[in-house]
Amino acid sequence: MNNSIFLILLAIASYSQALDWFLLTQQNYAAIQSGLSQLNAAAALMHRSMVEQQNLALAAVDGLTVHMNRSLADLKHRYPATNVTTDRLDGTEFYAGFVRSTTDQFRQSVTNNVMVPAQVIVRDILDAMNDLFSERNRNCAERYASNLVQPSISVGRLKDCLITNIPFFRGLTSATQLLLNYAKAAVDSTMAQVQLCSPDSSNCLAKFCHDLPDQLNNIINSVGNLYGTPSMFSQSAVARNQECVALITTDIQETIQEIRTNVTNCAASFKPCGIFGIFQCSVTDT
Template identity: 45%
Template sequence: MKCSITAVVLLSIASQIHCIDWYTFTEQVYGGIQTGLSQLNSAAADLNRTINEQQDVIVNSIEDVTRYINASLAGLWSRYPTFKLTTDQLYDTTYYTTYVRDVSENYRKSVTNNVMIPAQDIVRNILSTMVNFYSSTFNTCSEQKAMSLSQASASVGRLKDCLSMAHPFARGLASTVKSLMEYAKAGVQVVIDQQKVCSLSSRNCTNKYFADLPDQLNKIISAIADLSSLPYAFVNTGGPINKGCVKLISLDVQDILQNIANQMSACQ
């Protein structure tokens, strides 16, 4: 009877130890998922800031061309008071700035969805593996294998790297547009400087210059609209690369989780 009581006590202690490990295991897995999701949210916020900043760079660089034209025309007004051409009488660049914002917004949504939707599958797979562990024979071997569920290589947070890969394409578009707008400003300066070829006494030359000036400036402005295909040169490259990254990491995590499940099963 004494031995039986001792055996019951030992079993009770063992059960308590396993119970503590059980909850520790659960907390580790859920904690790992929460950490991974937090990493994803942080990476998504960083990408959001980058895209917003690069949008502003693009819009400001395009608007800077308009400001540059206005300043250049003001210089002509001071020398020729009767000449009153303003950018209001020239082509508008609002379409392109709106267009760039729309393309950037679509890129943001596409990249984020490419990551966040598969992230849900990874979380479900982690939880499924954990549930299978609960239904298996709980022993030291299976416990050791199951603890691998909280390792970094099996974390949903790994998908943050795919969001980071989207940054260069957003920055590349902005830096390219900004560079091209510098060329546009240089072109404006060339057109403005053409007036200097006219002698003060040559009315015909001056009249011809001012008659042609709106068309010359509009050619430069319309070249901005011709850049409408440029955003897709970056977005159409960055999108598939982002999606490919997600697929690779998802498959890697899936194999890791399956390996953990197989190892736990082998412990039976």
């Protein structure tokens, strides 16, 4: 009879432990999922901003070509006798391709420098969970499990490293728009030089039309000055991402290590006791 009661009590104790394990594990997985959701939301916001700003930059590049073609059409309308050909004009596609390339490279950099380290943080948390809820540390789980769901070790903290990239894209677009607006103004000034010719001066008008493609190409080629602009923004942004992730990762790993150390010290304070030594009692118990 006494043996039956003992087995029932042991079963109840085991069931309680199993229930605690389930609840505590559920809380930890929920905390990890919440952090990942925050990170993914920030990544989606950054991606939308990246696409929006890239499209604005590309629109600015295309806008120069449109403005130039309209100016040429207006010239031919006002001076039907002019003979200006556009086959000598360079294109601006080279910079449009550079904008796309820079965006793609930066997107890959974010994956390498933010999203991949996020996986390391999740793995560190899972390893700590596994250690915390191991059989030898089971008595300490309830005491320290809540520490694994604290916001300070959430992988969601890396969202800040993504959000800070948004000004980078805005800055790149603003710089592109600024130079290309200047280029449009330069086109207007160049086209206005036709007014320097007297209405009856065919030689002056002929020279203007002959020189015009070279003058416009000078403006188009000035867009090449933007080549260094994406690199200027992206290099600093990549370095900032790396430092941001390094600081947060270091902070999280230190906190996790403190939790694991506390668990180890806690487990060391227990010793086998009771019938057949199947229970663990604190060394401070009497």
